[in-house]
Amino acid sequence: MGTATTNPNVNYLTEFSGVKSWLLSLDHKRIGLMYMIAILFFFLIGGLMAMLIRLELFSPGPTLFSADTYNQVLTYHGAIMVFMVIVPGIPAILGNFFLPLQIGAADVAFPKLNLASWYVFMFGAILAFSTLFTTKIDTGWTFYTPYSIKTGTAVITMVLAAFIMGMSSILTGLNFIVTVHKLRAPGMTIYRMPLFVWSLYSTAIIQVLATPVLGITLLLLVAERVLGIGIFDPKLGGDPVLFQHFFWFYSHPAVYIMILPAMGIISELISAFSRKTIFGYRAIAYSSLGIAAVSFIVWGHHMFVSGQSEIAGVIFSFITMLVGVPTAIKMFNWLATLYKGSVSFESPMLYALGFLFLFAIGGVTGIMLATLGVDVHFHDTYFVVAHFHYVMVGGTLMAIMGGFYYWFPKMFGKMYDESLARITFVLIFIGFNVTFFPQFILGAMGMPRRYFDYIPAYESLNKISTVGSWMISAGFFLALYVIIRGITSGEKAPANPWGAKTLEWQTPSPPPHFNFDKKPVVTGGPYDYT
Amino acid sequence: MTTHNPAAGGHQHSHHFDSAEHEYESDKLGIWLFMVTEILMFGGLFVAYIIFHQIYPEMFAEGAKQLSWKMGFFNTLVLIGSSLTMALGIYYNQINQSNKAFWNLIATLALGFVFLTVKYFEYASKFDTGFLPGKLLNVETVQATSQNLGMYFGLYFCMTGLHGLHVVIGMVLIGWLAYRTRRGDFNSEYYTPVEGVGIFWHIVDLIWIFLFPLLYLVG
Numbered sequence: 205m206g207t208a209t210t211n212p213n214v215n216y217l218t219e220f221s222g223v224k225s226w227l228l229s230l231d232h233k234r235i236g237l238m239y240m241i242a243i244l245f246f247f248l249i250g251g252l253m254a255m256l257i258r259l260e261l262f263s264p265g266p267t268l269f270s271a272d273t274y275n276q277v278l279t280y281h282g283a284i285m286v287f288m289v290i291v292p293g294i295p296a297i298l299g300n301f302f303l304p305l306q307i308g309a310a311d312v313a314f315p316k317l318n319l320a321s322w323y324v325f326m327f328g329a330i331l332a333f334s335t336l337f338t339t340k341i342d343t344g345w346t347f348y349t350p351y352s353i354k355t356g357t358a359v360i361t362m363v364l365a366a367f368i369m370g371m372s373s374i375l376t377g378l379n380f381i382v383t384v385h386k387l388r389a390p391g392m393t394i395y396r397m398p399l400f401v402w403s404l405y406s407t408a409i410i411q412v413l414a415t416p417v418l419g420i421t422l423l424l425l426v427a428e429r430v431l432g433i434g435i436f437d438p439k440l441g442g443d444p445v446l447f448q449h450f451f452w453f454y455s456h457p458a459v460y461i462m463i464l465p466a467m468g469i470i471s472e473l474i475s476a477f478s479r480k481t482i483f484g485y486r487a488i489a490y491s492s493l494g495i496a497a498v499s500f501i502v503w504g505h506h507m508f509v510s511g512q513s514e515i516a517g518v519i520f521s522f523i524t525m526l527v528g529v530p531t532a533i534k535m536f537n538w539l540a541t542l543y544k545g546s547v548s549f550e551s552p553m554l555y556a557l558g559f560l561f562l563f564a565i566g567g568v569t570g571i572m573l574a575t576l577g578v579d580v581h582f583h584d585t586y587f588v589v590a591h592f593h594y595v596m597v598g599g600t601l602m603a604i605m606g607g608f609y610y611w612f613p614k615m616f617g618k619m620y621d622e623s624l625a626r627i628t629f630v631l632i633f634i635g636f637n638v639t640f641f642p643q644f645i646l647g648a649m650g651m652p653r654r655y656f657d658y659i660p661a662y663e664s665l666n667k668i669s670t671v672g673s674w675m676i677s678a679g680f681f682l683a684l685y686v687i688i689r690g691i692t693s694g695e696k697a698p699a700n701p702w703g704a705k706t707l708e709w710q711t712p713s714p715p716p717h718f719n720f721d722k723k724p725v726v727t728g729g730p731y732d733y734t
Numbered sequence: 735m736t737t738h739n740p741a742a743g744g745h746q747h748s749h750h751f752d753s754a755e756h757e758y759e760s761d762k763l764g765i766w767l768f769m770v771t772e773i774l775m776f777g778g779l780f781v782a783y784i785i786f787h788q789i790y791p792e793m794f795a796e797g798a799k800q801l802s803w804k805m806g807f808f809n810t811l812v813l814i815g816s817s818l819t820m821a822l823g824i825y826y827n828q829i830n831q832s833n834k835a836f837w838n839l840i841a842t843l844a845l846g847f848v849f850l851t852v853k854y855f856e857y858a859s860k861f862d863t864g865f866l867p868g869k870l871l872n873v874e875t876v877q878a879t880s881q882n883l884g885m886y887f888g889l890y891f892c893m894t895g896l897h898g899l900h901v902v903i904g905m906v907l908i909g910w911l912a913y914r915t916r917r918g919d920f921n922s923e924y925y926t927p928v929e930g931v932g933i934f935w936h937i938v939d940l941i942w943i944f945l946f947p948l949l950y951l952v953g
Contacts, residue, residue, distance in 0.1 A: 310750035313760045378767045386760040387750065416771040420778030424892070432869030433888025435782050440869075441790065441882040450778060718749070 215617065215714040230315035231717060235322055236301035237615070242326060243297060244684075246288040251677060253281035258639070258673040261666050264658050274656035275342035282345030283362065287369050288329055290600050291458060294465035295376055295411075296325070298607050299404045301615060303380060305708035305715065306398045308389025308724040313382040321375040328368030335361050344654065346455070349436040349447040353428050360429055363422045370415045370422075373461075377411030380404055389707070391726035398706045398730040399488050403468025406492040410457045410464075410499060418454030421447065445510050452503035460499040462596055464492055466603030467534055470556050473606050474538045476704040477553035478545025481731045484537035491530035498527050508579045517576050524574035531567055535560070550702070551625035555606030558633045562598025566591060569644065584654075587647025590640045598636055605632070605683065612687070613701045617714040618694030620686050628683040635675025642669045706730045758926050765930045769937050772900075776941050779893050783948060786885060796879060797886030798950060800865050802856065806950040809852050813939045816845035823911070824932045827920040835920070835928075839912040842935070846905040853898055860887070867891040890949055897945060900938045907931045 216233045226234055256277050260268045269277075300318065304311055312318050335341055335358040343352045343359060352359050384405045388397070425447070427433050434440025436447045475482040482488065504512060504520030538560060547553070569591040573579050582588060605628070612620050642665040647653075651662050658666065700709040707730075711720050751757040787794045819841040826835035860866070864875045871884035880886075911928050914920065920928055 313750075314764060315748075315750070317764075374771055378764055378771075381767060382760050382764045385763060386756065412767055412771055413774060416775035417778050420775045423896075424778070424782070427868070427888065427892055431867045431888055431891075432884070433867055433892065434869075434882055434885040435786060435888065440885060441786075441793075442885065443785075446782070446785065450781075 214716065215712065216717045217617070217714055219717045228319070230311070230319055232300050232304050232312045232315065232318060233615075233715065233719075235318050236297050236299075238322055239292065239296040239300060239325075242322075242329065243289055243293055246284055246329065250281055250284035250289055251680065253277050253284065255673055255677055257281060258670040260656060261658070262670045263667070264660055264663060266657075271656045272342065275344075275654075276340040278654060279341055279344055280336070283332065283341075283366070285596075286345055286458075286462075287366050288332070290462045290596055291373060292325065292369070292376075293462075293600065293604055294469065294607070295373075295380065295404060295407055295461075296321075298469070298604070298611065299380065299407075299465060300376075302611060302708055303383060303401060303404055304387065305614075305711070305719055306401050306706055306730075307384065307387065307392050308707050308720065308726060309383060309387035310718045310720070310723075311387075312379045313387055314379050317375055318379055321372045321379070324375065325369055325372035328365045328372065331368065332362055332365035335365075346451060347422075347425060348451075349425070349428070349444045350438070352425060353437060360426050363425055367419050367422045370419050373411050374415045377408035377415075380408040381412065384408075389724045389726055392707075393726075395486065395489075396726055396729050397489075398468075399471035399482065399485070399492075400465070400468035402489040403464045403471070403492045406496040407461050407464045409493075409496050410461050414454045414457040414461075414500070417450065418458075421450040421454065424450070445507065445512065448507050448510055449503065452506045453500075456503040456506065457496075457499040459592075459595075460495055462600050464495060466559070466600040467492065469603040469607040469610075470538060470559050471534075472704075472706065473552050473556035473610055474541050475731045475733075476610070476702050477550060477556070478542050478547050479703065479733050480541055480545035481729075481733055482537065483540035483543075484533070485729070485731070487533050488537050491533045494530035495527060498523065498530070502527060505574055505579070508576060509583045521574055521576040521579075525571060527574075528567065528571050535564065535567075550609075551622060551629055552606045552610035552702075554626060554629040554633075555602050555609065558629065559599060559602040559606065562594050562602060562633075562636065566594030566598055569594065582647055584652055585647035586643040586651045586653055589653045590643035590647060593640045593643075598640070602632075605629075608687070610702070611708075612690060613697030614708055614713050614715070616691050616694070617697050617712075618690050619697045619701065620690030620694055624682065624686045628679050628686060631675050631679030631682065635672050635677075635679055638672030639669050639676060640672070642666075642672075705732055754923065758924075761926045761930060762933075765933050769933060772934075772937055773941075776893075776896070779889070779896070780944070780948075783889055783893070786889070787952070790880065790882065790885070793880035793883055794886055794952070797865075797883055797890065798952065800860070800863075801890075801950045802859075803950045805852055805856055806946050809849050810942065810946050812845050812849045812852070813942050816842045816849070817936050817939045819845065820908070820932050820935045823915075824925065824928050827915060827925045827928050828922055830922050832915050832918060832920065836912055836915045839908055839915060843905055843908050843912065846901055846908070849901060850898065850905075853894065893945055893949065897938065897941055900941075904931070904935050904938050908935070 216231055220229075226238065229235060229238075256268065257274070260274055260277075300312070338361070339357040341355070341357040341359055341362050343355060343357070347359065347363060384397070384401060388394075424433075424435065428436050432440065435442040436444050438444060471482060471488055502520060502524045504516055505524045508517050508521070569587070573582055573588060573591055609620065609625055612618075646662055646665050646669075649662065651658055697713045699711065699713050701713075702709070707724060707726070708715075710724065747754040747757045751760065819838045823835050823838040823842060826832070826838060864872060865887050866884070867888040867890070868884045871878075871887055873881055873883060876883070908931060911931055914927070
């Protein structure tokens with residue numbers, strides 16, 4: 205087609221102007237940025253909640269607020285971070301922006317549906333926040349029965365909000381699957397797709413297959429509250445553990461919705477900043493699909509102590525450990541890519557290396573928790589909290605930050621301040637370890653999660669953890685400043701500042717409205733650095 | 735957002751597709767993926783049904799006895815018939831006979847309406863006799879032997895209710911198709927929406943074919 209302009213001053217940001225040109229835009233790049241603004245805002249709120257939690261736990265006894273308020277803050281922190289930040293984060297922002305660019309397409313397969321997904325997401329988010337002004341919910345983000353049936357708070361509104369945001373997630377996943385199948389540029393065979401695309405594709409499969417089950421679970425919870433149909437209520441002959449089965453049948457695969465795209469970003473970063481062909485391309489690509497497949501049959505490890513049968517526990521324990529295999533394959537290949545590469549340490553690469561370090565800890569502690577006998581001790585302690593924060597924050601958020609810096613020049617056509625960006629890494633990386641490493645020890649000492657109080661023996665480690673949370677937030681606020689200053693007064697970015705080989709770097713920064721001036725024809729792989 | 739591309743056979747397609755055929759295939763893949771999500775969503779209800787049927791077979795039998803299998807069977811025939819008229823609606827659009835296509839879509843709409851009418855009478859009789867879902871069902875009023883009969887009717891109303899909602903959505907979409915068929919939007923080159931809604935309607939039909947024996951006959 206190549207009907208777009210060749211004037212270098214006209215790009216997707218400048219070709220149209222006005223609020224309406226954004227709110228009604230069908231351009232995947234603009235929709236990606238709209239997601240970015242919304243999700244950054246939600247991240248700010250969820251992050252402030254985290255700060256409040258840590259402040260409350262600074263010393264034993266009531267520090268800031270009551271136990272009831274603590275339960276509410278804890279619930280909103282979890283629900284916001286899971287449903288509004290980490291699940292949609294990478295696919296909706298960076299995936300939307302770069303999936304079509306990386307496969308040489310002019311847009312996603314269904315641009316209108318893409319815009320609709322954003323509105324559905326925003327509607328769900330607003331509904332969720334509306335509960336802050338009615339009765340704040342206090343169930344924890346998992347909405348476990350029977351408490352979620354009994355509590356007199358706005359569970360129904362919150363659950364419907366999660367249902368609606370789930371719909372948005374399904375539509376995004378559906379859009380990506382069709383885009384990958386149908387819109388690859390000529391010559392873009394599946395083995396020439398960047399690994400970020402592979403990981404988004406695997407994620408999309410989970411989004412499409414798992415999210416509907418969460419949807420019906422949440423609807424049944426609503427029915428349970430309104431009609432008392434009794435399937436989750438032991439008083440009426442129902443089974444509260446069934447809710448956990450249903451819930452984790454979605455929510456465990458959802459954990460991989462959170463981490464798979466992060467792994468995709470890491471593959472891009474490691475290769476680009478080692479100036480070396482990625483080691484084991486196919487192994488990394490298929491391990492994404494492998495993780496997606498195994499993710500559906502491990503949900504029972506959330507119920508080792510919920511009264512499921514012992515044999516089920518043993519089987520789920522074994523299958524859960526299998527997740528370690530494709531994950532370790534990826535780790536191995538990333539390290540092998542670094543070997544004898546021309547490694548340089550720009551801030552995206554620092555985040556990628558930080559990911560390797562933190563994700564290794566998160567992964568290995570995951571294996572510990574998968575071990576049935578060990579989990580009985582660690583279950584519902586801070587060990588679990590530390591584990592999933594190492595994976596979700598140390599893994600996913602590190603990758604988001606690395607990805608943001610890496611693609612920032614392409615998204616905005618400007619460069620950010622590299623030395624400040626490195627400082628953000630130092631603050632976040634050190635702060636993160638200071639916050640969460642003590643929690644492993646606290647968990648091993650037996651400190652239960654979700655409680656607003658603790659015995660004096662846990663005090664010093666909790667104080668260290670809270671101080672760490674101040675460092676993390678200083679790092680994120682500085683990162684926000686780096687981004688804003690980069691957008692407003694950064695130097696002009698060249699088309700390919702990192703010398704990377706994937707397609708998005710072969711078009712101007714920022715890209716024109718239709719992505720490429722001329723429809724690209726692909727003749728080589730995504731990581732041909734030789 | 736559409737551009738005219740004479741090389742692709744002289745009809746409209748969106749700018750990011752190579753041809754109308756390319757767009758048609760993509761749309762169809764999208765619709766099938768959406769159907770997968772529908773089946774998985776109902777799947778959760780079917781799993782709940784299977785588990786509790788296993789635990790409380792007598793209670794399920796007692797509940798099923800209260801339903802009229804004749805009405806359920808009649809509705810099954812109605813929906814199968816509507817799938818036939820829907821398929822004909824697609825077929826006649828594909829061979830440029832939009833008048834016949836239009837009347838088949840109207841027939842589908844009418845059969846959907848018949849289905850909902852029968853459903854209305856079924857629901858009304860359950861409401862009148864007190865067979866309400868969950869805690870609303872008073873075991874003494876309806877003289878039930880199973881103490882948790884409310885669970886059966888909870889599942890019954892959830893499953894048929896969610897299905898009924900899909901029938902209503904399908905009817906709205908079919909009405910829209912009939913209008914567009916009359917307007918002459920569809921021909922042998924372009925009939926994607928008719929086929930898409932058709933797939934949706936068949937899946938809704940198929941779900942009923944599972945609901946009917948599970949709720950009315952098994953017991």
